[in-house]
Amino acid sequence: MEDHSMYSSLWLLSLMLSDCAALDSLHSNQPIQDGKTIVSNRNTFEMGFFSPGKSKNRYLGIWYKKISVCTVVWVANRETPITDKSGLFKVGSNGNLVILSGRNTMVWSSNSMVSGRSYNPVVQLLDNANLVVWDTDKNNTNKNLIWQSFDHPGDTFLPGIKFGKDLITGLQRSMTSWKSPDDPSIGAYSNILDTNGFPQIFGLQDQVLVSRLGPWNGLGFSGFPIN
Template sequence: MRTTMDRIAPIFLFLLLIIDTSTAIDTINTTQSIRDGETILSANGAYELGFFSPGNSANRYLGIWYTKISVMTVVWVANRETPLNDSSGVLRLTEQGILVLSNRNGSKVWSSDSSRPATNPAAQLLDSGNLAVKEEGDDNLESSLWQSFEHPADTLLPEMKLGRNRITGMDSYITSWKSPDDPSRGNVSEILVPYGYPEIIVVENSIVKHRSGPWNGLRFSGMPQSKPNPKYSIEFVFNEKEIFYRYHVLSQSMPWRVTVTQGGDVQRFTWIEQTRSWLLYLTLNTDNCERYALCGANGICSINSSPMCGCLNGFVPKVQSEWELTDWSSGCVRRTPLNCSGDGFQKVSAVKLPQTKTSWFNRSMNLEECKNTCLNNCSCTAYSNLDIRDGGSGCLLWFDDLLDVRILVENEPDIYIRMAASELDNGYGAKIETKANEKKRIILSVVLSTGILFLGLALVFYVWKRHQMKNSMLHSHHEILTSSMPLPLCFHIVLI
């Protein structure tokens, strides 16, 4: 019996070890650590957390990368500003729920933070690639203590939010690596601007390089390539608690990522297993008209025109000599100043809507209410529907110069630009909708209606009067005839 137990015990212990390892492969708690050379895997085996050296660098970083992809592709870096110079790094989780990365001397190289005190914290690498610190057994991400998805590097993964938490004030955005050998923050960032009506911008050295256009209910209006498709869907949320954009992959079999590059571009990739390479699915910088405000204020860019830049109808170059040298940065000014009460609107279709940083919006208005709101505010320069779905709804108003407008074929929604009445020309497709003209039309209609009524009454009275006079004359003539002539003659005349 003792011999049998001696044989079973090692096997039993080995099975316990396997079970313990398999159940904790994606998680560490306060009694565990990850050393250089060790990793943890997400439960689906898609992502791995551990230490790596980028490119030709000898520095060591804690990061997350794809497990099953042959090309080493890092999607998140913890200590991107504070590299380790050797392989002595250790990651631990404190009882307060804070991740701490230490070097050989035990000095802190990097640490996370925590939204509140922890009771029994654990750090888990989720199937989405998100490293989340939460109470052990709590799968609700909304109650997590910390998560890497809220502190992105240069990559936006599916389900990751790009935007602002309006309660905490924390912004989540992606920033390029400095170089392929250095994952520290580069000069290019993709940010969701939380002012006015939100839109995405790409910034390089604090200068805006690209703008997505406002959300139109289906996509960002300046990104027709991001319209609904069978590969992924885009979600935009704007409420009292948060403003964010994220995308959802419709097929989990193909890895997707969005990366901001050192060259100032934002690119969407998908992995093709047959070629074992990343396929560039789309890029934001498709042509020169994507360069932010290339044609200046109140200018419009057309990639099929030469030169590319022109002025919106009713506007002229501010500095003609500069435009002749193809320097359009000074933009355009109105040919005829606005007069407020005598202004109208010109409908412009198939364009990327202007910058919305200082715009105003209302979700419940219809287009007519939107027009009247703009018309009654002398500072309003243009208006548009907010949402193109179901025939259009909502209201978006602009109050400054119109920046970064370009032609986009079949783009929605239309924009109505405020113009002086003299500039409105139906021959150019302008729709005359002025407050003054409306009053004139009402007055003219009343005058014409009243005039027609009086003319009609006068005509009726005239016809009636003539009829009365004719009857009177006939009656008098009959009396004369019957009194001065013999009956046979009168009878003869009547017969004739």
């Protein structure tokens, strides 16, 4: 009887620990619904659906896990909020990330997919807040990068984030403000890296130049003139 009680207690403990263990990765058969989150390996960042400020709209975002005030560093569906808690986030078998609303309507897509067959697409939240999609082999030993949120910054510059123009693909990575604390859609202010001639960082307000940092001299930005 004592042995039975001991094994029952161990079994219950294992269930409790498995429930408490936070996942940092999702496979194509593991969508997350509004109310569920994934957490980076060292509990630094968390990703899930949230409502900013006084808004009731729902967005998929990444925020600091250990800061009591919700501090969001990246938002996926900035321009296409969900008006209720029916949101669902998943990675497709082709490596494409999507957000769906209640009636299976696509709200947002990463527009990323691998050519040919994808063995095992995995989406992972890293401890630097980078959300990445890997294409792994059958044994999960080798992985190739399909997509990363660091190529699509919002209003927060984090260590390791991509900024400026990709001279191979032409992708322009810029920083853009929120419209307000209640609305993460693209606001009036932006920072871009201009690569015409020596690189310079321009600060814009509604496409009007308000500041300039540069030019880059190979070691650093040589001046800080304000226009």
